[in-house]
Amino acid sequence: MMHIRDLSDLELADRLAQGLDLQTGPFIFHIQSRERSVYSGLRRLYADFPVGEEAVRDFHVRVHRPANLRRWYHPQVIFEHDLVSPFKPLPANHAFAALEWGMNWCIAGYAHHYLTLHAAVLERNGRAVMLPGEPGAGKSTLTAALSLSGWRLLTDETALVDLDTGVLWPMARPVNLKNSSIDIIQAFSREAVFGDKAFDTHKGTVAHLKPSTETVLRMNEPCRIGWVVFPRWQADSPARLTRRPRADTFVFAAENSFNYSVMGETGFRALEGLIREAECFDFRYGRLEDALATFERLSA
Amino acid sequence: MNTAFQRLLTSLRQPESMLGLSESEWDALLRHSRSAGLLSRLALDMQASQGEDNLPDRVRRHMRGATYIAERQIRAVRWEVHKVHQALEHMDMPIVLLKGAAYVMADLPPARGRLFGDIDLLVPREHLDDVEMQLITNGWHGTHRDAYDQCYYREWMHEIPPMTHITRGSTLDVHHNILPLTARLKPQAKDLFTSIVPIPSYRNLYRLGNADLVLHSATHLFHEGEWGHGLRDLVDLDALLRHFGTDSGFLETLAARADTMDLRIPLNYALHFSQTLLGTPIGDDKTPARVPRLAHSLIHHMFIQGFASAHPDMSAPVARLVLLLLYIRSHWLRMPLHHLLPHLFHKTLARSKTEKE
Numbered sequence: 329m330m331h332i333r334d335l336s337d338l339e340l341a342d343r344l345a346q347g348l349d350l351q352t353g354p355f356i357f358h359i360q361s362r363e364r365s366v367y368s369g370l371r372r373l374y375a376d377f378p379v380g381e382e383a384v385r386d387f388h389v390r391v392h393r394p395a396n397l398r399r400w401y402h403p404q405v406i407f408e409h410d411l412v413s414p415f416k417p418l419p420a421n422h423a424f425a426a427l428e429w430g431m432n433w434c435i436a437g438y439a440h441h442y443l444t445l446h447a448a449v450l451e452r453n454g455r456a457v458m459l460p461g462e463p464g465a466g467k468s469t470l471t472a473a474l475s476l477s478g479w480r481l482l483t484d485e486t487a488l489v490d491l492d493t494g495v496l497w498p499m500a501r502p503v504n505l506k507n508s509s510i511d512i513i514q515a516f517s518r519e520a521v522f523g524d525k526a527f528d529t530h531k532g533t534v535a536h537l538k539p540s541t542e543t544v545l546r547m548n549e550p551c552r553i554g555w556v557v558f559p560r561w562q563a564d565s566p567a568r569l570t571r572r573p574r575a576d577t578f579v580f581a582a583e584n585s586f587n588y589s590v591m592g593e594t595g596f597r598a599l600e601g602l603i604r605e606a607e608c609f610d611f612r613y614g615r616l617e618d619a620l621a622t623f624e625r626l627s628a
Numbered sequence: 629m630n631t632a633f634q635r636l637l638t639s640l641r642q643p644e645s646m647l648g649l650s651e652s653e654w655d656a657l658l659r660h661s662r663s664a665g666l667l668s669r670l671a672l673d674m675q676a677s678q679g680e681d682n683l684p685d686r687v688r689r690h691m692r693g694a695t696y697i698a699e700r701q702i703r704a705v706r707w708e709v710h711k712v713h714q715a716l717e718h719m720d721m722p723i724v725l726l727k728g729a730a731y732v733m734a735d736l737p738p739a740r741g742r743l744f745g746d747i748d749l750l751v752p753r754e755h756l757d758d759v760e761m762q763l764i765t766n767g768w769h770g771t772h773r774d775a776y777d778q779c780y781y782r783e784w785m786h787e788i789p790p791m792t793h794i795t796r797g798s799t800l801d802v803h804h805n806i807l808p809l810t811a812r813l814k815p816q817a818k819d820l821f822t823s824i825v826p827i828p829s830y831r832n833l834y835r836l837g838n839a840d841l842v843l844h845s846a847t848h849l850f851h852e853g854e855w856g857h858g859l860r861d862l863v864d865l866d867a868l869l870r871h872f873g874t875d876s877g878f879l880e881t882l883a884a885r886a887d888t889m890d891l892r893i894p895l896n897y898a899l900h901f902s903q904t905l906l907g908t909p910i911g912d913d914k915t916p917a918r919v920p921r922l923a924h925s926l927i928h929h930m931f932i933q934g935f936a937s938a939h940p941d942m943s944a945p946v947a948r949l950v951l952l953l954l955y956i957r958s959h960w961l962r963m964p965l966h967h968l969l970p971h972l973f974h975k976t977l978a979r980s981k982t983e984k985e
Contacts, residue, residue: 384654384655410663
């Protein structure tokens with residue numbers, strides 16, 4: 329099997345211009361772009377990912393310049409999935425971030441063979457913890473720190489719940505960090521490898537953290553859920569884990585699902601099974617070290 | 629006609645042909661049918677022929693997702709119609725569902741696997757103000773608030789500006805006729821109300837009569853300026869014609885009705901393209917289709933281009949030019965030149981303004 333790291337610089341650029349098949353967990357993206365930042369993002373962050381080898385691809389996406397003055401003047405890029413461009417044009421140096429957001433958009437909009445939830449998922453000792461995303465709660469920071477501390481990253485953004493078996497499927501894609509989280513994680517671990525920062529996006533400064541080689545190697549290995557933890561960072565708070573009612577967790581997860589309303593009864597059953605299987609907690613913390621110790625005890 | 633478009637047509641006509649596709653043919657068909665809004669329909673056809681087990685894994689997964697979307701769409705339409713009915717049922721007038729909503733509520737074949745946009749209603753013009761008021765009271769609010777658009781809809785069009793529900797976000801188009809007041813063809817709305825058919829167990833709720841369903845679908849399609857849904861609309865027509873066509877006298881009734889309603893031209897186009905592209909069985913002797921000979925070849929090729937336009941690789945300059953011509957044609961049919969030129973001028977201006985913002 330061929331990986332991105334096996335391609336020479338020229339081959340990678342050439343494949344990207346023609347359309348590169350990138351496999352990330354269960355999905356194959358056919359990516360076409362001549363943008364420098366897409367090239368370097370894939371080169372640095374997706375080195376361990378296999379190049380897809382099947383003729384049927386899930387999504388055909390392009391990141392390209394518009395056919396007007398903005399091709400040259402304050403250049404912009406457009407993300408496009410088949411004939412659909414879900415976002416307004418972005419500055420050209422945000423091209424890699426646009427690709428990442430666009431890939432998330434494809435999965436949220438079309439991957440209805442899973443129940444998709446807005447949450448991060450990591451694994452330790454064969455069981456998964458799901459961290460649902462309350463914006464600003466510090467989900468991504470915690471996810472990044474855990475992934476650099478012996479937890480296997482399945483996803484930082486979209487949990488894929490199997491409709492038949494209830495297992496969670498990995499995608500192993502880079503963790504998207506924003507603003508001060510980037511510095512926190514850089515200070516947290518020397519092993520952290522980041523892509524180029526994109527400044528002044530609608531989310532502020534963003535950068536992506538490279539997933540570990542082991543994470544990517546095991547990206548076809550699903551995992552059963554163990555815990556649902558709602559993290560909330562609070563300055564100076566001691567780490568404290570408290571039970572959260574399952575019914576309440578169910579409702580939150582349903583409201584934060586990308587396709588719960590599409591799936592009807594199938595979605596209800598899948599989510600009900602998932603939450604029933606999990607222990608559910610609220611979690612407050614002030615220091616990452618304390619949080620990691622708590623998660624260590626949880627998974628022991 | 630390009631291969632991918634041809635393959636999509638073949639798949640619609642003969643679902644079992646999909647079982648013989650190679651993986652790379654599937655890759656193209658998935659994309660094309662999804663862009664055309666027809667993947668769910670293909671997925672249900674595949675389910676019905678029980679061929680799913682023989683599909684490549686990745687195809688089967690997307691087909692499965694598409695069937696969930698199809699089911700979801702039907703649920704959503706039923707719920708939305710239920711809410712509209714709640715808001716309007718007490719008014720002493722017929723509420724006539726059009727297009728998708730009618731197919732769903734009357735359990736007609738085009739509903740199967742169809743994707744829906746807005747809910748479309750037809751009400752008698754004299755009740756229009758009351759209907760609008762009732763809808764506003766029940767949470768719908770008007771869009772297109774600027775003075776030009778208001779005037780455009782209320783003076784010239786066959787509908788009031790689209791209304792959006794404040795919490796559900798769904799869009800409702802309230803019509804009082806099936807073509808703009810300014811259009812060249814002049815079907816009379818009062819004639820439509822003479823043959824409406826009740827929707828079971830909903831008071832005052834109706835659909836158009838059988839022949840009028842076909843005529844409206846045809847009229848809509850061949851006056852359309854945006855062709856993204858063109859093929860899907862033709863698939864509707866094909867399903868209606870196959871369904872009602874089992875009744876031996878239907879085509880004659882349809883032709884006679886088209887003459888009464890001044891809708892012979894769009895009907896002819898509908899029969900011609902439905903037969904050509906989707907193989908709709910229409911006996912040749914009965915075919916009332918007389919597409920004007922001179923226009924035939926040019927218009928024929930332009931429409932084919934239109935039907936193929938949802939294809940993801942559709943970017944050739946010629947194709948774009950044809951789509952522009954079809955867009956202009958639709959407006960030409962919808963309003964006389966002294967309305968049309970100022971209107972297109974205004975729209976171009978408005979568009980460049982929003983692009984600047």
